[in-house]
Amino acid sequence: MSLSDVGEILARLIxxxxxxxxxxxxxxxxxxxxxxxxxxAPECIKEVAEYxxxxxxxxxxxxxxxxxxxxxxxxxxxxxEVIYHVGSLSSEALKAVTLSLSTKISISDPVMPSLTSVWxxxxxxxxxxxxxxxxxFKGHPDxxxxxxxxxxxxxxxxxxxxxxxxxxx
Amino acid sequence: xxxxxxxxxxxxxxxPTLTFSMGPQHPGTGHFRMVITVVGDMVVRCDPDPGFVHRxxxxxxxxxxxxxxxxxxxxxAILDSAGMTYPYVLAVEKLMDIEPPERAKYLRVIMAELQRxxxxxxxxxxxxxxxxxxxxxxxxxxxxxxxxxxxxxIGGQRITHSYFxxxxxxxxxxxxxxxxxxxxxxxxxxxxxxxxxPGGEMPEDxxxxxxxxxxxxxxxxxxxxxxxxxxxxxxxxTKGIGILKREDAISxxxxxxxxRGSGVKSDxxxxxxxxxxxxxxxxxPTMDGCDSYSRMMVxxxxxxxxxxxxxxxxxxxxxxxxxxxxxxxTIKVPAGEVFASAEAARGQCxxxxxxxxxxxxYRVKICSPSFRNLIAMPYLIRDVRIADIPIxxxxxxxxxxxxxx
Numbered sequence: 001m002s003l004s005d006v007g008e009i010l011a012r013l014i015x016x017x018x019x020x021x022x023x024x025x026x027x028x029x030x031x032x033x034x035x036x037x038x039x040x041a042p043e044c045i046k047e048v049a050e051y052x053x054x055x056x057x058x059x060x061x062x063x064x065x066x067x068x069x070x071x072x073x074x075x076x077x078x079x080x081e082v083i084y085h086v087g088s089l090s091s092e093a094l095k096a097v098t099l100s101l102s103t104k105i106s107i108s109d110p111v112m113p114s115l116t117s118v119w120x121x122x123x124x125x126x127x128x129x130x131x132x133x134x135x136x137f138k139g140h141p142d143x144x145x146x147x148x149x150x151x152x153x154x155x156x157x158x159x160x161x162x163x164x165x166x167x168x169x
Numbered sequence: 170x171x172x173x174x175x176x177x178x179x180x181x182x183x184x185p186t187l188t189f190s191m192g193p194q195h196p197g198t199g200h201f202r203m204v205i206t207v208v209g210d211m212v213v214r215c216d217p218d219p220g221f222v223h224r225x226x227x228x229x230x231x232x233x234x235x236x237x238x239x240x241x242x243x244x245x246a247i248l249d250s251a252g253m254t255y256p257y258v259l260a261v262e263k264l265m266d267i268e269p270p271e272r273a274k275y276l277r278v279i280m281a282e283l284q285r286x287x288x289x290x291x292x293x294x295x296x297x298x299x300x301x302x303x304x305x306x307x308x309x310x311x312x313x314x315x316x317x318x319x320x321x322x323i324g325g326q327r328i329t330h331s332y333f334x335x336x337x338x339x340x341x342x343x344x345x346x347x348x349x350x351x352x353x354x355x356x357x358x359x360x361x362x363x364x365x366x367p368g369g370e371m372p373e374d375x376x377x378x379x380x381x382x383x384x385x386x387x388x389x390x391x392x393x394x395x396x397x398x399x400x401x402x403x404x405x406x407t408k409g410i411g412i413l414k415r416e417d418a419i420s421x422x423x424x425x426x427x428x429r430g431s432g433v434k435s436d437x438x439x440x441x442x443x444x445x446x447x448x449x450x451x452x453x454p455t456m457d458g459c460d461s462y463s464r465m466m467v468x469x470x471x472x473x474x475x476x477x478x479x480x481x482x483x484x485x486x487x488x489x490x491x492x493x494x495x496x497x498x499t500i501k502v503p504a505g506e507v508f509a510s511a512e513a514a515r516g517q518c519x520x521x522x523x524x525x526x527x528x529x530x531y532r533v534k535i536c537s538p539s540f541r542n543l544i545a546m547p548y549l550i551r552d553v554r555i556a557d558i559p560i561x562x563x564x565x566x567x568x569x570x571x572x573x574x
Contacts, residue, residue: 029506031506031507033263034264034505034506034508035506035507035508037506059420060419060422061422062422062510062517062519062536063519063521063534063536063541065521065532065534067523067531067532067534068532071531072525072531083521085519085521085536089419089428089435090419095435095440096440096441098508098510100508100521119420119422120420120421121420121422121423121541121544122422123544124543124544125540128540132227145220146219146220147219147220147223147573147574148220148223149220157225157228158227158228164225164228164229164232167232
């Protein structure tokens with residue numbers, strides 16, 4: 001499948017999302033070849049995810065990224081961003097498509113709904129984001145530490161205010 | 170312990186179930202632990218507990234520069250270092266908006282496929298050990314040596330090459346193969362296949378030598394099939410064990426041979442072709458058995474396809490430069506974000522990278538194939554016998570270090 005086909009499908013998808021959800025889509029970031037990202041509010045991310053899975057057959061989860069945005073230039077408040085990278089395997093036409101569905105939550109109260117009920121495979125990805133950035137996923141069936149040791153009592157290590165020992169910038 | 174003390178010990182009633190820990194000091198599993206609950210011989214629950222070799226690769230990326238990140242990023246999967254750094258390099262190239270020269274694209278493909286074979290041979294060899302077939306282990310490791318020598322010839326190291334750099338590869342392949350290596354290989358060829366190399370002398374020319382190794386390995390693959398994959402011991406141990414249905418494979422998000430062993434035809438090299446893959450003809454093997462046997466067979470057929478790819482790549486490879494320019498260690502990458510994938514040996518490996526325009530990445534997220542296959546483990550190791558755990562575990566081609574990062 002050529003790149004222009006993928007771009008066309010993604011453009012149609014985003015058009016459809018804008019029509020369906022209107023103001024709930026806060027921001028769309030389309031950079032051909034790089035990333036196609038849709039930013040929504042945490043309250044309605046589940047709704048959008050369910051729509052994407054049922055109507056667009058985006059049923060294949062590729063990863064969940066958490067980022068601490070507080071050290072980026074021009075960043076007014078301290079926020080965390082959680083991004084779900086999803087693709088499709090049941091639809092032949094959408095195989096080359098990766099959509100990034102993201103949401104921003106404040107660092108002081110990092111709570112958002114879990115999407116494990118939509119994408120079952122997100123379970124361990126969310127556990128990783130939970131321990132590494134301290135995001136609390138409401139409705140996750142089994143929110144425990146995964147990679148960090150049991151005795152870890154410091155800040156979540158992938159937050160920007162955690163400095164790895166001996167590696168001060 | 171004295172007899173009296175022994176008598177005074179209390180005996181606790183635990184009900185019909187027993188929970189114990191499998192690993193992390195490993196029965197072939199690597200540094201990884203499963204908490205297993207059994208009733209008699211049947212496993213009723215498996216709780217994987219990774220993290221024993223977590224090294225904070227993602228945090229480390231934020232302290233190192235774009236170029237010095239490459240050597241440590243391949244450490245999670247040393248057997249498949251090309252597959253692990255491939256998406257990182259692709260992602261950085263996308264951010265910088267550059268494309269490598271043609272020759273570099275082919276060299277990358279050759280390197281990636283050689284390492285795919287090396288990694289799969291390790292997988293197949295250890296599967297032989299788990300299934301009680303130690304001969305396979307010896308065969309795989311003996312043959313792997315000459316493929317590793319080939320990667321050493323191209324990349325300068327046996328396993329961790331740091332060969333890919335943004336805008337090309339680090340160095341060109343040598344025009345000639347050292348005499349000792351050719352002699353060594355022709356001796357091995359005669360010993361294993363029982364005949365001289367057709368045409369007498371083993372060639373010293375790089376291109377022809379790679380083709381000779383491909384021919385040899387292809388002939389060996391044909392011998393692997395009756396030896397392990399068609400042997401009753403192996404079939405009895407793996408067929409129908411660890412069933413992962415097609416729908417489950419998709420909804421759990423597994424990758425690579427595990428996904429293709431469940432009958433889903435998905436391969437990043439075909440779906441989102443990168444570098445020289447669009448110019449090369451090959452198949453994506455799939456199996457419909459959904460069990461451990463299917464996954465191993467997919468791995469076996471993938472090696473055959475990889476040999477095909479290396480042959481074509483070596484024949485089509487043009488002359489020319491192998492990198493755009495020598496980057497200083499402190500290059501700056503334009504701000505932005507990117508999500509790039511490549512097909513590593515164990516499946517699709519993806520990187521999400523965010524740059525803020527400085528000489529260090531702002532955030533690097535690694536979606537490694539083993540982490541994505543780990544999700545299937547509690548679903549597969551359930552209602553099976555304890556003796557089947559190693560078989561199911563290893564049929565996932567799970568690599569603890571790659572999962573923990």
